Amino acid sequence: MHRSAMRNLSSIRTPRNVQALAAGPLLSLRRVTKIYKRGSETVEVLQALNLDIPRGDFLALMGPSGSGKTTLMNILGGIDRPTAGEVIVDGQRIHEFSDNALADWRASHVGFVFQLYHLLPALSAEQNVTLPLILKDLGMRERQQRARAALAVVGLEAHLKYRPAELSGGQQQRVGIARAIVMDPPILLCDEPTGDLDRRTGDGILELLQLLNSEHGKTVVMVTHDPHAAARARRTLFMTKGVLSQEPEA
Amino acid sequence: MFSLIWGALGRRKARTVFTFLSIVAAFMLFSVLATIRQGVVGQLGGVSASSLNTYNRTVQGGLMPLDYANRIARVPGVVAVSALREIPGTYVRTPAQPVTVFAAQSESIFNVFADYRPSPVALRAFRNDPQGAIAGPALARRMGWKTGDDITIHSDLLRQDGRGTWQFRLDGIYAARVPSHYQSFLVVHYGHVNAALPAVQRNQVSQIVERINDPRRSAEISRAIDTLFAADPVHTLTQSQEAEMMAKIRQFGNVSLLVLAVGATVFFTLLLIVCNTLYQSAQERLTEFAVLRALGFRSRRLVWLLLGEALALNLSGAAAGLLGGYWLTQLMYAAVASVLWAFDLTLTAVFTGLIIALVISLVAAGIPLPRMLGIRVPEMLRGV
Numbered sequence: 001m002h003r004s005a006m007r008n009l010s011s012i013r014t015p016r017n018v019q020a021l022a023a024g025p026l027l028s029l030r031r032v033t034k035i036y037k038r039g040s041e042t043v044e045v046l047q048a049l050n051l052d053i054p055r056g057d058f059l060a061l062m063g064p065s066g067s068g069k070t071t072l073m074n075i076l077g078g079i080d081r082p083t084a085g086e087v088i089v090d091g092q093r094i095h096e097f098s099d100n101a102l103a104d105w106r107a108s109h110v111g112f113v114f115q116l117y118h119l120l121p122a123l124s125a126e127q128n129v130t131l132p133l134i135l136k137d138l139g140m141r142e143r144q145q146r147a148r149a150a151l152a153v154v155g156l157e158a159h160l161k162y163r164p165a166e167l168s169g170g171q172q173q174r175v176g177i178a179r180a181i182v183m184d185p186p187i188l189l190c191d192e193p194t195g196d197l198d199r200r201t202g203d204g205i206l207e208l209l210q211l212l213n214s215e216h217g218k219t220v221v222m223v224t225h226d227p228h229a230a231a232r233a234r235r236t237l238f239m240t241k242g243v244l245s246q247e248p249e250a
Numbered sequence: 251m252f253s254l255i256w257g258a259l260g261r262r263k264a265r266t267v268f269t270f271l272s273i274v275a276a277f278m279l280f281s282v283l284a285t286i287r288q289g290v291v292g293q294l295g296g297v298s299a300s301s302l303n304t305y306n307r308t309v310q311g312g313l314m315p316l317d318y319a320n321r322i323a324r325v326p327g328v329v330a331v332s333a334l335r336e337i338p339g340t341y342v343r344t345p346a347q348p349v350t351v352f353a354a355q356s357e358s359i360f361n362v363f364a365d366y367r368p369s370p371v372a373l374r375a376f377r378n379d380p381q382g383a384i385a386g387p388a389l390a391r392r393m394g395w396k397t398g399d400d401i402t403i404h405s406d407l408l409r410q411d412g413r414g415t416w417q418f419r420l421d422g423i424y425a426a427r428v429p430s431h432y433q434s435f436l437v438v439h440y441g442h443v444n445a446a447l448p449a450v451q452r453n454q455v456s457q458i459v460e461r462i463n464d465p466r467r468s469a470e471i472s473r474a475i476d477t478l479f480a481a482d483p484v485h486t487l488t489q490s491q492e493a494e495m496m497a498k499i500r501q502f503g504n505v506s507l508l509v510l511a512v513g514a515t516v517f518f519t520l521l522l523i524v525c526n527t528l529y530q531s532a533q534e535r536l537t538e539f540a541v542l543r544a545l546g547f548r549s550r551r552l553v554w555l556l557l558g559e560a561l562a563l564n565l566s567g568a569a570a571g572l573l574g575g576y577w578l579t580q581l582m583y584a585a586v587a588s589v590l591w592a593f594d595l596t597l598t599a600v601f602t603g604l605i606i607a608l609v610i611s612l613v614a615a616g617i618p619l620p621r622m623l624g625i626r627v628p629e630m631l632r633g634v
Contacts, residue, residue: 074628079544100548107546114631118541122257132545134251179545191631 025052032085047242060233111180115192119164126160150178170201190222273567276520281575284599289590299465304458307487313454332358333455339405353443372422383418386433532618540630560611568607
């Protein structure tokens with residue numbers, strides 16, 4: 001159902017995201033360290049991490065709670081800053097950006113998909129999807145067209161006027177994905193996107209993410225606890241106590 | 251942004267509605283208080299120190315012989331005189347609204363009050379029409395009168411035939427460069443009224459108005475006028491319009507201070523209510539703000555969002571309250587007009603109200619701002 005709708009999104013597609021797995025990493029972390037202070041205690045959440053994520057990759061990050069997966073993803077998405085190290089995205093050293101520059105960069109480069117959807121309850125599905133477009137200098141009609149195209153991609157064209165409370169968990173997550181792709185960012189960062197859904201609904205969401213990756217060229221980074229979900233990714237990395245590895249800790 | 255602001259206000263509908271109603275009620279009260287204040291102190295606006303009023307000192311509210319006007323006209327410094335007979339009454343179609351009718355000797359009243367100017371055509375028609383009348387623009391507007399209309403006034407002042415019905419014809423409307431409450435007189439011919447009165451009531455006047463050549467000499471000329479009648483049976487009390495109004499206003503006490511005290515209390519309470527509403531609303535939406543930040547909203551845009559919410563709530567409530575207040579004061583007008591004839595919601599009061607709403611918005615939006623701007627996005631998104 002989404003494949004035909006995907007063609008509708010071509011109106012908001014830029015040449016950038018149709019390049020599949022081009023040479024050179026899209027996202028690079030160089031010796032990234034993150035230290036939190038909790039009272040007098042300091043916790044090193046990320047320990048001098050190095051990571052390259054090529055354009056068009058679908059990477060699953062697994063690991064136990066508190067291992068630093070979400071922190072890593074937040075740093076990749078520019079909503080958190082490393083204590084030390086470099087974050088280079090598409091050649092831009094985003095860790096050096098000012099808060100405002102980082103906000104502008106997020107708006108155009110990253111789409112976030114959250115475990116708890118984080119939709120604004122007072123707004124309809126269409127209005128929620130339109131939110132990022134407020135930041136672009138677009139007319140009302142174009143905003144609406146783009147939001148509807150994004151909702152069509154996730155199969156919710158018939159639910160434009162529904163409020164989040166009137167939608168199921170799976171449908172809310174689809175609205176969340178529509179909001180993430182409406183600005184046509186090259187990167188999708190998904191934090192436990194199926195964590196709050198049953199297996200069948202979760203499979204639908206994963207299928208959608210796979211589709212966005214394979215047919216739309218989105219680079220997807222997904223944090224998950226679920227091996228079944230991770231199996232949908234092109235590759236999986238494991239995180240333990242702030243350190244990345246190819247294999248899970250024994 | 252509008253959908254975001256609207257969505258935020260609609261998030262807790264009951265809370266928004268109650269806060270909105272509080273704002274409406276506060277601004278309605280403000281309108282009424284401001285109108286009462288204007289009703290008292292506004293009477294000073296448009297009065298002149300170069301106009302004097304002469305009344306019967308012997309009997310308060312009593313009449314004086316018409317001849318007094320001719321004698322006053324000869325006092326040095328007096329440049330114009332008009333003797334007036336007031337006919338207290340109501341227009342037949344709006345019996346609840348009092349109308350101030352002055353019977354004057356032809357157009358003499360317009361010689362004294364230079365700010366009241368009927369057109370030459372209206373003045374000519376008035377001169378040649380014994381039953382003629384000239385109305386103030388505010389009065390004509392309120393009553394829906396136009397030139398040529400027949401006007402029937404019911405009054406306690408009875409005619410010789412025992413009836414209290416007085417018939418006039420509107421010859422024109424005077425232009426006035428004075429506050430609207432001074433535009434509410436109906437001027438008719440003294441000769442016409444005088445002839446219709448019982449013999450015992452004729453050739454009497456309730457007030458004589460004078461224009462003098464030097465307002466700085468108003469006290470001196472007033473004394474000269476009163477001295478003129480010291481040996482007569484009816485003594486006079488003469489004072490400038492300005493002095494008369496000051497004395498009248500003093501009778502009400504310090505209305506401005508009272509209005510200020512009540513208004514300040516009401517608005518302080520309102521400020522607390524609005525602050526509480528916006529603070530709660532912002533506190534409940536910290537995660538939403540974090541989501542917006544993650545989506546790429548700059549802090550400045552979130553500040554505008556919060557401010558827009560406060561402005562939408564306060565300005566719409568203030569506008570509704572001021573409109574409601576205006577409507578309320580229109581209803582009250584008939585009951586208070588005889589005492590507070592400057593009773594009017596002025597544009598200054600409306601602008602003051604809107605500025606107060608603006609200040610309340612800024613303060614109410616400013617309180618949750620540090621908390622909103624200080625959120626740690628990653629933690630809020632994790633629900634910490």
